[in-house]
Amino acid sequence: MEWAVLFPVIVMLLFAGPQLALWYFAREAADAAAHAGARAASTLAATDGVGQRTAEDYLAQLGTGSITSYSVNEARTATSVSVQVTAEVPNVIPLPGFDPSVDVTVERATERFTTADSP
Template sequence: MELAVLALVVLALAFTGLQVGLYYHARKVAQSAARQGVEAGRQFGAGEGDGVAQAQDFLHRFGGSVRGASVSSAGSTAQEIRITVRGSVATLVPGLTLDVVQHADGPVERWSAP
């Protein structure tokens, strides 16, 4: 009896550890995609669409842990680009939903006279 209770506790701890790992991995992937998008979109002559496309490309290659990911450039201005990545995390518990939202921003490169 005591062994059965102990086994349940050990399994619960193991699955909790795995779920935490999945969450943080998805969070880092979303953050990396947002950063890639900002780097692409802030270059001289590039636009918000270039940043969004780069972030989406990154997610297609490496973002299997971010499910239903969407990328937007809402909040960008002429001086600053902002890329936001939203998605959900793969979960081990049916019915549990964990959302991930990460953003990155940076100044847009502009030509200025020396």
């Protein structure tokens, strides 16, 4: 009887470690891709969409083993640019409704030249 009660708990604990590792790696990869995209999009000569393309290229180089799917969005204002990366993480824990994902947004000021007349 004790084994029947403890077995599901032990199985969940065994799956929790790899699930946490996959989620952490996906979060770090999404964060690094968002930073790379924001850095590329914040330069003075950056064109529209360069941050999105840079982040997508970064994630494509990682492969699809730890991230099943992802989406990248770039938003630009007059003084800043933000890159949002949303990624789905493979599900190791067999629970209905458990769908791990990560969502990272990085905002960075854009480069611009100012003069004494117009700061």
